[in-house]
Amino acid sequence: MAGPGGAERGRFAVVGGGIAGVTCAEKLAAEFPSEDILLVTASPVIKAVTNFKQVSKTLEEFDVEEQPSSLLEKRYPNIRVIQSGVKQLKSDEHKIYTEDGKEYTYEKLCLCAGAKPKLIVEGNPYVLGIRDTDSAQAFQKNLAQAERIVVVGNGGIALELVYEIQGCEVIWAIKDKAIGNTFFDAGAAEFLLPKLTAESQETPIECKRTKYTVEGSEEKGRPPGASDKLGSALGPDWHEGLHLKGTKEFSHKVHIEILCEVKKIHLQQEFIQLQQTSLAFPKGEKNAEADEVLWPVYVELTNGKIYGCNFIVSATGVVPNVEPFLDGNNFAVGEDGGLEVDKHMHTSLPDVFAAGDICTAAWEPSPVWHQMRLWTQARQMGWYAAKCMAAEALGESIDMDFSFELFAHITKFFNYKVVVLGKYNAQGLGSDHELMLRCTKGHEYIKVVMQNGRMMGAVLIGETDLEETFENLILNQMDLSAYGEDLLNPDIDIEDYFD
DSSP states (O other), X not given: OBOGGGOEEEEEEEEOOSHHHHHHHHHHHHHOTTSOEEEEESSSEEEEEEEEEEOSSSOEEEEEXXXXXXXXXXXXXXXXXXXXXXXXXXXXXXXXXXXXXXEEEEEEEEEOOOEEEOXXXXXXXXXXXXXXXXXXXXXXXXXXXXXXEEEEOOSHHHHHHHHHOBSEEEEEEOSSSSTTTTTOOHHHHHHHHHHHHOSSOOOOOOOOSOOOOOTTTTTTOOOTXXXXXXXXXXXXXXXXXXXXXXXXXXXXXXXXXXXXXXEEEEEHHHHHHHTOOOBOOOOTTSOOOBOOSOOSEEEEETTSOEEEESEEEEOOOEEEOOHHHHTTOOOOBOTTSOEEEOTTSBOSXXXXXXXXXXXXXXXXXXXXXXXXXXXHHHHHHHHHHHHHHHHHHTTOOOOOOGGGTBOEEEEEETTEEEEEEESTTOTTOTTOOEEEEEEETTTEEEEEEEETTEEEEEEEESSOOOHHHHHHHHHHTOOOGGGGGGGGOTTXXXXXHTO
């Protein structure tokens, strides 16, 4: 219905068609079946959670599917999807102005606009940021002609990418000592590395996640600069169904440069003028030789080495997408650039909530939970934000959601099941902790983080079946000092102790 001055009104409005926004809108629609819920999204498709499975108290698995927004409106007749970007938020007037010139008045608003890839340099045609559907498609087109690429970054996406690429030389630059640092330590990296150097890949286990395509988006030829506007984060299997094969006929060729970052990127002409030597792909232990090939672009690393390549993949994390909302609004913004939210997902402005990648958890967290910009947390935050908005609208009080008690994430790397729990990398524990490991090469890798006899975190790679036991041990903070090393003794069925 139109309010005064032609502005449409909705008691609740949500901005963003990713997991956080859609989950939030769905929950509000279910709680208030007679109210219109406005969902403002720049993209014609929304991201929906499907095949949701609660694996344990805190672990959940689900697939993410891109769907036309009409499907969402069918499921929830009181959700109105407004397909437009947000131009401006006037929080003091409780109004949103969209790019298409319309205005909407809300009582309560939740901002779920996600994050965008943090590129090493902006506007260089040879640098691709990978974070979403469209960038993965662009990447595939470029890879078809590539003989060598440089991958920069050490998170989950870089890790999977390097594993999946075949027939193309990969120089992988990481700022840490070991691969996969956001998800695990050097030990887990060592456990996974043989998979990276294996000459042929095992046939991947059938994967039940959606293929990511936005129908028709490639035919129209997207306007330049469009890619940084849309797109939501990729899930753990985003590379399925992309044929990641370069031009060469061998399988894996990966060379890792550790403890370095990109110092400068030179185009071919600039490189020629530098009169420096670039390096060939390192073979064995010999010193790298000078490269005979002229490449379109060159990467100069902080360790002094220069490599030429066809293009550079920037997989260096994300920046919260706060731009359209800051102007004229006095938001408290976290160190990572996100909108700060308290334990009820409230930003610093009245009636404005935020959830997912755009927000920064500014409450005092549980000792075994931390924020990480992952799909699981986007879903939990979107759901909980809707509960908080509902409670506030009805004048009720609400307890912090249980999913924020323990950090828990389940994913897959290199075809292994990977479960990370609590402070799995001893995040924030200082030097006052010890690690216990159990590793069976090619089969499983188990690491627990202990502090004062209590389990604070764990990494489980492979089919260990220990996730529920460990989840309970971390949640109940039981003193385990009596078990010592036996905690991980494979001959002792630890579950029997703690049922």
